[in-house]
Amino acid sequence: MFFVIDLMGTFVFALSGAVAAIDRKLDIFGVLVTAFVTACGGGVIRDLCIGALPPAGLINLEYLSVVALAVALAAFFQRLLLRLAQPTLFFDAVGLGFFAAFGVHKVYALVPNIELALLLGVITAVGGGIIRDVLLGRVPVVLTKEIYASAALLGALIQLLGELQVIDRHVAPWAAIALCTLIRMLSLKYQWNLPAIKKNS
């Protein structure tokens, strides 16, 4: 079950990378690279920081296959994709929660440090999207607007409560994914944004 969510999250993240890269007219190789780093980049940074080498995203052929599938879909079924925009956003939210929770779990199991687990949990979830935007030459969307990283942080916090046994550790990941998804979908529906800090001129 966890495995299915992992691949689904990877798939949807890769899709977002592929669509953005096609938009910027990258060639096939460029689209593949962008999709791959969007899907696996956050996890690779996490693994580098805790010394879990080589990074899991680089040695499991499942990820690369799922990314290739996402690129093919983005290339050949763009019209379908447009009609699926709503489901895609939903699966992206689920993937976000999963990556945040999974990141916290993996880090805390290896290095039981609360700050590290939270920071790397969020990076697992949003790091790939940041690299995608840097590669495509734009300021990372996740840093400028929308409740996205905040939803990931909430997921990471709930999972951490599970690791600390404050809440049941079997319930924690599901609660993390559910609440992260809920917050994210509500923020999309009602167009919530984090406030920017006003600049006095």
Next chain:
Amino acid sequence: MFFVIDLMGTFVFALSGAVAAIDRKLDIFGVLVTAFVTACGGGVIRDLCIGALPPAGLINLEYLSVVALAVALAAFFQRLLLRLAQPTLFFDAVGLGFFAAFGVHKVYALVPNIELALLLGVITAVGGGIIRDVLLGRVPVVLTKEIYASAALLGALIQLLGELQVIDRHVAPWAAIALCTLIRMLSLKYQWNLPAIKKNS
């Protein structure tokens, strides 16, 4: 004493990240991330390269707290900050020297290789600023103008002489910080720049 300079350097670096991010209209989360990577990014790269895992910047709550404080100051006291521009530049110069010297010290203690210590000393000092500028979509200031990295390199060199016991190892860090600060402040006062390489057209 070293601890105080470390936190002060972190604070001033975070401030520069926060101010730049507010300028680009990032949301609160984006400002926090930018401030954090500006302050801790160089040290994280250094620690990744010498295998000092997990990176010190990610497991000590002091840094995150100091960064949060800097963001709050940047958000609520912008007018004050403008009036403090001169002191800020001074503390930034002190932080620059400290990070360069501390980077050399940490690297050389673990891997006694001169080139590595110098390269990573400079990266400790200027790496965060480079990541900040890449995230904000501009060519890193430190690569285009001003005597900044060169001042860090000077600090790194002096500290290295201390590690090699050419000069007294208790004096070295203070000499490194003092000279780096001096060069940096003089370059600001007299608007020294490194020459660009002329392009023959």
Next chain:
Amino acid sequence: MFFVIDLMGTFVFALSGAVAAIDRKLDIFGVLVTAFVTACGGGVIRDLCIGALPPAGLINLEYLSVVALAVALAAFFQRLLLRLAQPTLFFDAVGLGFFAAFGVHKVYALVPNIELALLLGVITAVGGGIIRDVLLGRVPVVLTKEIYASAALLGALIQLLGELQVIDRHVAPWAAIALCTLIRMLSLKYQWNLPAIKKNS
């Protein structure tokens, strides 16, 4: 012999970084940094991912010296460089093949995983160029056009066949370099490009 090709590849990669940085009016330090990361950045990422620390590019003074030489050449002999554009492209192609093959060899010797060896082989060859373009604020050329990464992938594949003893392991690196160079030079001569994925509007 391998050592000579390694330094030659480093030199030509550094040259491409230096020329691009001068074009963007970076100062001397910026040009040096850009040349260095272009030449050594891919290998550093590779070494971080397999835990070969500290990264080879940061502890061997040969690389830094060769980079400094390339920067000096780029600064003082720009007219000569223009006349040498053709040879430079040729040596760049040879360096590309060498870095791809060497990357695969180093990775597979340490972690015998096929996917990891291929991914990091290609990253060794094209990673530096990607960092160069991100630093200079442009979408990485290698992701947008030209048969470049594909030639590196071909070189990596051939070297991998050697590691797996499908083809003679003493022949493999030479075949990898030769074929990568051939494909790259042909693609330049006949202006082959990978197709971009069409966007239906």
